[in-house]
Amino acid sequence: MPRKLMKGNYAAVYGAILAGCKAYYGYPITPASEIAESASLLFPKFGRTFLQAESEVAAINMVYGAAGCGQRVLTGSSGPGISLKQEGISYCAGSALPCVIIDIMRGGPGLGNIGPEQSDYNQVVKGGGHGNYKVIVLAPNSAQEMCDLTMLAFDLADKYRNPVFVLTDGVIGQMMEAVELPEPITELPDKSDWAVYGTADSRHLINSIYLDHDDLEKWNRELMKKYKIIQKNEVRVEEYRMDDAEIVAIGYGSCSRVIRSAVDLARERGIKLGMFRPITLFPFPVDEIASLVDRGFKGILTVEMSDGQLVDDVNLALKGRMISDLHNRMGGNVPSAQEICEKVSELYGV
Amino acid sequence: MIMAQKTVLRKPRGFIDVYKHKPGAEKDRTHYCPGCGHGILHKLIAEALEDFDIVDKTIVISPVGCSVFAYYYFHTGNLQVPHGRAPAVATSVSRANPDSVVISYQGDGDLAAIGGNNILQAANRGENMVVFFVNNAIYGMTGGQMAPTTLEGQKTTTTPYGRNVKTDGYPIQVCEIINQLTAPVYVVRTSLHDMPNIRKTRAAVRKAIMNARDKKGFSFVEVLSMCPSGWKMDSVPAQAWIKENMIPRFPLNTFRDISENTPAVERPVPVMDPAEVKKILEYDALSDSNLQKNSDAAYDKVAVRIAGFGGQGIMSTGIALANVGMEYGYNVSWLPSYGPEMRGGTANCSVKIQEDTIGASECTEPDMVIAMNQPSLEKFEKIIVPGGALIYNSTLISIEPARTDVKVYPVPITGIADELGDTRVQSMVNVGAFAAVTGMFDPGEIENLMSSLFKGKPEKVMKLNEKAVRKGYEYVKENFS
Ligand SMILES: Cc1ncc(C[n+]2csc(CCOP(=O)(O)OP(=O)(O)O)c2C)c(N)n1
Ligand code: SF4
Numbered sequence: 001m002p003r004k005l006m007k008g009n010y011a012a013v014y015g016a017i018l019a020g021c022k023a024y025y026g027y028p029i030t031p032a033s034e035i036a037e038s039a040s041l042l043f044p045k046f047g048r049t050f051l052q053a054e055s056e057v058a059a060i061n062m063v064y065g066a067a068g069c070g071q072r073v074l075t076g077s078s079g080p081g082i083s084l085k086q087e088g089i090s091y092c093a094g095s096a097l098p099c100v101i102i103d104i105m106r107g108g109p110g111l112g113n114i115g116p117e118q119s120d121y122n123q124v125v126k127g128g129g130h131g132n133y134k135v136i137v138l139a140p141n142s143a144q145e146m147c148d149l150t151m152l153a154f155d156l157a158d159k160y161r162n163p164v165f166v167l168t169d170g171v172i173g174q175m176m177e178a179v180e181l182p183e184p185i186t187e188l189p190d191k192s193d194w195a196v197y198g199t200a201d202s203r204h205l206i207n208s209i210y211l212d213h214d215d216l217e218k219w220n221r222e223l224m225k226k227y228k229i230i231q232k233n234e235v236r237v238e239e240y241r242m243d244d245a246e247i248v249a250i251g252y253g254s255c256s257r258v259i260r261s262a263v264d265l266a267r268e269r270g271i272k273l274g275m276f277r278p279i280t281l282f283p284f285p286v287d288e289i290a291s292l293v294d295r296g297f298k299g300i301l302t303v304e305m306s307d308g309q310l311v312d313d314v315n316l317a318l319k320g321r322m323i324s325d326l327h328n329r330m331g332g333n334v335p336s337a338q339e340i341c342e343k344v345s346e347l348y349g350v
Numbered sequence: 351m352i353m354a355q356k357t358v359l360r361k362p363r364g365f366i367d368v369y370k371h372k373p374g375a376e377k378d379r380t381h382y383c384p385g386c387g388h389g390i391l392h393k394l395i396a397e398a399l400e401d402f403d404i405v406d407k408t409i410v411i412s413p414v415g416c417s418v419f420a421y422y423y424f425h426t427g428n429l430q431v432p433h434g435r436a437p438a439v440a441t442s443v444s445r446a447n448p449d450s451v452v453i454s455y456q457g458d459g460d461l462a463a464i465g466g467n468n469i470l471q472a473a474n475r476g477e478n479m480v481v482f483f484v485n486n487a488i489y490g491m492t493g494g495q496m497a498p499t500t501l502e503g504q505k506t507t508t509t510p511y512g513r514n515v516k517t518d519g520y521p522i523q524v525c526e527i528i529n530q531l532t533a534p535v536y537v538v539r540t541s542l543h544d545m546p547n548i549r550k551t552r553a554a555v556r557k558a559i560m561n562a563r564d565k566k567g568f569s570f571v572e573v574l575s576m577c578p579s580g581w582k583m584d585s586v587p588a589q590a591w592i593k594e595n596m597i598p599r600f601p602l603n604t605f606r607d608i609s610e611n612t613p614a615v616e617r618p619v620p621v622m623d624p625a626e627v628k629k630i631l632e633y634d635a636l637s638d639s640n641l642q643k644n645s646d647a648a649y650d651k652v653a654v655r656i657a658g659f660g661g662q663g664i665m666s667t668g669i670a671l672a673n674v675g676m677e678y679g680y681n682v683s684w685l686p687s688y689g690p691e692m693r694g695g696t697a698n699c700s701v702k703i704q705e706d707t708i709g710a711s712e713c714t715e716p717d718m719v720i721a722m723n724q725p726s727l728e729k730f731e732k733i734i735v736p737g738g739a740l741i742y743n744s745t746l747i748s749i750e751p752a753r754t755d756v757k758v759y760p761v762p763i764t765g766i767a768d769e770l771g772d773t774r775v776q777s778m779v780n781v782g783a784f785a786a787v788t789g790m791f792d793p794g795e796i797e798n799l800m801s802s803l804f805k806g807k808p809e810k811v812m813k814l815n816e817k818a819v820r821k822g823y824e825y826v827k828e829n830f831s
Contacts, residue, residue: 002636005673005682017627022620025442031688045630047618049445053438054471061435061468065411065442068429073442091432114688175711176669176684178676181636184624196427196443198450200406205421207430211373254711261709336714 003178008146009034011179012076012102012166015150017042018184021072021100023049025062027081030114031170032104035076056081060088060101067097068206070195072154072188076102078170079112079120082128089163090129093223094208096194098157100150101135102166104173105253105305107332115332116170118253121309124165125281132220134227136164136234137281139252143177149279151182158189160230167281169305171254171334227283236279237288241267245274247348248292250314250324251303252278254334259303261337262344269341271350289317299348300324303335364396364405365423372422381419385585387542387575388417388484394548394555395453395482396424401556404563408451409443411436413465415457416490416577426453434465437472440479448617451562452479459489462498462522469528476533476567478615480558483524483570486577487596494580498522501599506580521599525572529605535612536561536569537605542576543592547602557607565614574600635802639679647789651704653713656780657730658722658743660697662764663777667720668699670781670803674791675703677799683711696725703790718787720780722763727751741783759787759830766821775818782822787830793823 006014013035016024024039036052043050049066053059059075066073077085082103092099105120107113127133136156138149146168153164194204210216238256241263242248249259256277266273276292278285292300302311302324311326318324327343329335344350361367369377382389399405405425412420414433421428427450431439440454454472461469461483469481488506489495495508499521503512513521525539536558540551551573558569574596576588583591621627654671658664668684675682685700700713715735721727721742727749731740736755744760745768751758761783767776785791796819800812 002633003639003676004636005669005676005684014631017631020622022622023442023445042631044618046621046627048620049442051441051445054467057435058438058468058471061432061438062442064431064435065429065439066446068439069443069446071442071446087432088435095430170688171685171711174686174688176672176682177708178637178639178672178682181631181633184627186624188622196409196429196447198407198409198427198447198452203406203425203427205371205428205430207371207421207428209418209430215373257708258710260707264709334710334712336712337710338714 003180005176005178006143007034007174007176008140008143008168009104009173010038011143011146012150013038013042014179014181015147016074016100016154017046018147018182019072019151019154020185020188021048021074021154023066023071023073024075025051025053025059025066025073026075026077027053027056027059029078029081031106031116031173032076032078032102034173035102035104039074056084057088060085063099063101064088064092064095064097067092067099068095068196070191070197074100074102076104078104078106079108082120082123086123086129089135090131090133091208092163093127093133093135094131095206096161097163097206098161099163100153100157100166101163102150103168105167105169107330113332114170116254116305116334117330117332118169118255118305119307119309119330120167121281121306124167125284133223134282136160136162136230137167138164139279139281140166140168141172141253141256141277143175143179146172147179148182156234158191160226162226168253231283234280235283235285235288237285238277238279240275240277242274242276244272246272246297247299247301247344247350248274248276248297249301249303249340249344250276250278250289252281252310255303255305258335258337259340262340265337266341266344271341271344273344284313284317286317289314290319293318293321299344301327301340301344301347303327303340305329305334362393362396362400364399364425366425369422372419380423382416383579385576385578385588386416387486387573387577390542390548391482391484391551391555391573391575392420392423394552395559398556398559399426402559402563404451404559407449408453409447411440411443411452411454413456413460414491415460417455417457417484418491420455434460434463435468436460437465437468437477437481441472441475441477444478445617448478448565451559453562454479454481456481456483457490458483458485458487458497458499462524470531473528473534473568473570474531476615478562478565478567480562480569480571482555483572484575485524485572485600486575486580487521488577488580490577490580494582499600501595523600525570525603525605528570534568534570534606535566535609536607538570538607539572539574539600539602539605541574541592541597541602543574543589561609566609566612567615569609572600637677637802639676641678641795643678644789644792649717649788649790651706652718652788652790653700653702653716654718654720654784655698655700655713655716655730655733656720657696657698657726662722663774663780664697664722665699667777667780668701670777671701671703671784673803674781674796674799677795678791680704681706681708683708685711698726698730720784721747722776723747724749739787741780741787759783759826761822761825763822766825767818770814770817770821772814775815778815778818779822782819783826785819786823786826793819
């Protein structure tokens with residue numbers, strides 16, 4: 001079991017290198033800066049491109065260019081930087097360009113602070129740029145997953161020719177854990193039927209313009225079809241002690257880690273709490289959450305570090321058959337296991 | 351119309367024969383207005399690509415503006431990109447395909463307004479690309495609004511009273527700005543308003559494209575260009591308008607031409623071979639996590655909070671503990687305080703070492719606190735679980751801890767380190783003390799790990815830290831057993 005102790009932010013960059021990512025374009029921002037820093041340290045060792053762009057706007061457009069040239073390409077940022085990237089992400093989605101964007105969420109709105117939050121949920125999961133599009137969103141909760149899910153992100157991006165987000169919060173980016181380093185990929189997917197390589201055979205067009213209304217509607221419908229397939233095939237969740245649970249707490253990212261601790265603590269107190277954790281935020285585990293109703297839980301508590309952005313989706317999935325309660329912290333504060341247990345006792349009288 | 355002055359026998363091969371990407375029936379003519387400069391410049395570019403036999407390896411970046419549809423025409427690789435961002439896209443396209451000829455084709459709104467920073471930065475990096483900058487002193491595409499290059503007093507749909515320099519600023523002279531930067535190799539301004547100037551533009555276009563072919567770096571060609579529709583003029587007066595009004599403000603000039611003496615830009619070949627990748631990432635040096643755990647240790651899992659001044663080795667104590675824990679095959683986590691918490695000189699981190707999967711990584715109710723200074727003792731002793739442990743730096747802390755329901759280990763951490771001759775070894779004194787209190791780590795094994803814990807450091811440093819571990823360990827063993 002070959003392991004290395006590293007920060008989540010570093011692990012993501014290792015994952016990118018192992019996945020054959022050839023270029024990193026980014027602009028520094030806490031708490032995501034180690035992504036740019038480790039990329040600047042590592043990418044040149046492989047003769048791959050690291051470039052500190054003049055802004056997040058430039059960085060995402062560099063990503064657009066590299067992706068258009070068939071490269072696996074990465075950028076990383078946090079709240080304000082992600083806001084700036086949104087136009088470019090919409091262009092990537094509109095031009096069906098695979099690329100990976102890491103968002104290490106911090107406190108907002110505005111400049112907020114650099115503590116951990118999950119308040120980019122809506123702007124990332126709902127496709128925060130203009131137009132009808134979605135991005136695949138993976139939500140790691142450990143350094144190991146920062147590596148593994150970044151590798152998966154590249155695969156999914158290529159599989160669906162779509163931007164993929166790795167979305168997590170400052171805690172997961174900043175914490176160190178032992179990471180088991182996977183084998184590097186041996187083969188990159190063939191993109192010769194659409195990518196531009198500067199050769200006679202690759203004189204393709206990367207473009208998101210469809211002047212004709214019917215053409216653009218057709219393209220939108222194709223995108224919708226693609227997202228449906230993604231919804232069907234790519235949902236990933238994790239459950240913990242759900243078999244005999246009477247109450248379930250739902251959360252992703254560092255909240256899910258706290259929930260896991262809360263589950264163990266609750267059990268010590270004789271409360272049968274279980275954890276349900278979405279690993280993919282788009283596709284959102286709609287069916288899996290809907291089916292919680294049939295599993296006879298006394299209560300569902302969504303735990304998030306945002307103002308109800310996640311619980312809205314949980315309740316949409318529950319379709320009014322049950323209503324999830326909310327326990328949230330914001331501003332850089334992280335909920336604690338004790339806090340969650342107390343909330344559970346208070347809400348459900350256990 | 352200027353185009354009529356030349357007999358066109360066939361389209362240059364730089365153009366697509368039938369404009370298949372163009373919607374509608376008219377697939378043999380451009381979308382540009384009669385008398386527009388874009389068409390002329392397109393033709394000069396397409397001819398040069400053919401003449402240099404580089405159509406195949408050229409990639410054209412179409413901006414947002416009237417030339418948004420440049421991809422209809424050029425028989426090259428094409429990317430259509432967001433407003434103003436062509437130089438950013440061209441940057442990564444050129445990095446991805448270092449042997450290609452990358453052309454960023456932009457209007458004045460695109461390049462000098464919304465994309466102002468992107469062009470400067472690409473120029474400053476000396477990216478291997480050609481930028482064709484069509485200066486028509488107006489926003490053509492959106493119906494004739496003010497551009498950064500709109501002349502003083504010029505009427506546009508957003509300067510209905512004429513451009514007022516007091517409120518709208520002055521027309522921006524982009525070549526002059528680019529020429530302030532060190533990296534560009536070729537900076538020139540030409541015009542399309544008559545045949546002699548079209549000929550000069552042709553020469554500039556060819557020179558710039560040749561530079562890109564020869565990887566000479568960044569070439570910038572500004573072209574004064576007619577926009578009869580935007581200016582609400584006929585074609586011939588539009589040509590005259592350039593001569594009479596634009597050229598005085600935008601003098602035609604070769605600002606720089608140093609490509610001859612500039613070496614070719616070189617880009618490395620990416621390493622992708624898995625074996626080579628593993629070698630560079632030093633897979634051989636990874637931890638195999640197979641140290642024998644001590645089955646009768648006082649602790650089989652621990653959550654520890656370490657706190658003190660910045661510079662007291664707080665973070666490195668935590669990282670060392672996590673590293674050693676990993677070598678024993680435990681799950682480990684290390685979470686630093688970061689950001690505002692760090693300001694003001696205090697620092698703390700949480701470390702968890704346990705068999706099971708780790709949940710929350712912050713130690714809100716730690717089994718142990720290591721306090722390196724008095725404020726940290728006061729702040730963190732409160733949160734230790736009853737029956738837990740408190741190790742504190744008795745060199746710097748003179749007060750007694752308030753807690754009586756935890757085991758207390760006053761250890762002169764700074765004193766031991768100073769005695770060894772280097773305050774910086776405090777972290778490893780901590781690690782030694784931790785090993786003695788928990789029984790989880792064997793000091794001999796920690797010594798064996800020195801070469802990985804202090805990778806790249808001189809032998810002397812490792813030896814000193816070895817001693818520090820030993821001293822911390824022995825101090826606890828001797829005084830508290
Ligand atoms: C982000 C964004 N803002 C505004 C626009 C609208 N827009 C399209 S073209 C254009 C002006 C282009 O003018 P210029 O670059 O001078 O090119 P020209 O049309 O004169 O060739 C504007 C503002 C856009 N497409 N995207
Ligand atoms: S509006 Fe102006 S720049 Fe645009 S095509 Fe017409 S003449 Fe050319």
